[in-house]
Amino acid sequence: MGRRKIEMKMVKDSGSRQVTFSKRRSGLFKKANELATLCAAQVAIVVFSPGGKPYSFGHPSVEAVAERFLTLNLRSRVSIPRQLVAQPQREAKVERLSRRLNAILNKLQAEMKRGEMLDEAVKAACKRSKFRKPINEINLYELIEMRKAMGQLRERVKQRMSEIEASSSLLLLSKMATKQAES
Numbered sequence: 001m002g003r004r005k006i007e008m009k010m011v012k013d014s015g016s017r018q019v020t021f022s023k024r025r026s027g028l029f030k031k032a033n034e035l036a037t038l039c040a041a042q043v044a045i046v047v048f049s050p051g052g053k054p055y056s057f058g059h060p061s062v063e064a065v066a067e068r069f070l071t072l073n074l075r076s077r078v079s080i081p082r083q084l085v086a087q088p089q090r091e092a093k094v095e096r097l098s099r100r101l102n103a104i105l106n107k108l109q110a111e112m113k114r115g116e117m118l119d120e121a122v123k124a125a126c127k128r129s130k131f132r133k134p135i136n137e138i139n140l141y142e143l144i145e146m147r148k149a150m151g152q153l154r155e156r157v158k159q160r161m162s163e164i165e166a167s168s169s170l171l172l173l174s175k176m177a178t179k180q181a182e183s
Contacts, residue, residue, distance in 0.1 A: 017050050029057040030105050037098040042068065
């Protein structure tokens, strides 16, 4: 479908709002991680989902950044705890962890896209199916009917495979007979 500019207003449908929140949250966290990695910035983000569930991202941690922010407001001089003083080993470890987080976020985004495509495929299959419902919404009677229909389909597929194998064998025999006649 591609990218397009959307109007900045609240999404009315709660399901769409949750999907939008999830996608934008992961994008926001990814950008914050990139900022922290590229600029050696200390970043903290706390967001609450439409359902009230909290999500946070912090580099080096939300607590450390919040503590630094609160300390900065209380005193003009910022004191950095000894544990946060830059050390080559810590920087290398933070860099490795940042790359790992980026890879995981990319995988998560790919899996979310894959999940959306699978959901769409299931919906499309349900529309084409005589049952027209996702499997988890089918009652016992419909499930028995579906099993019966699938058994009939299986038998038709077996029969068609036998027909194809027989015609393939006849075609092969005819080619062999033609080659022998030409020799």
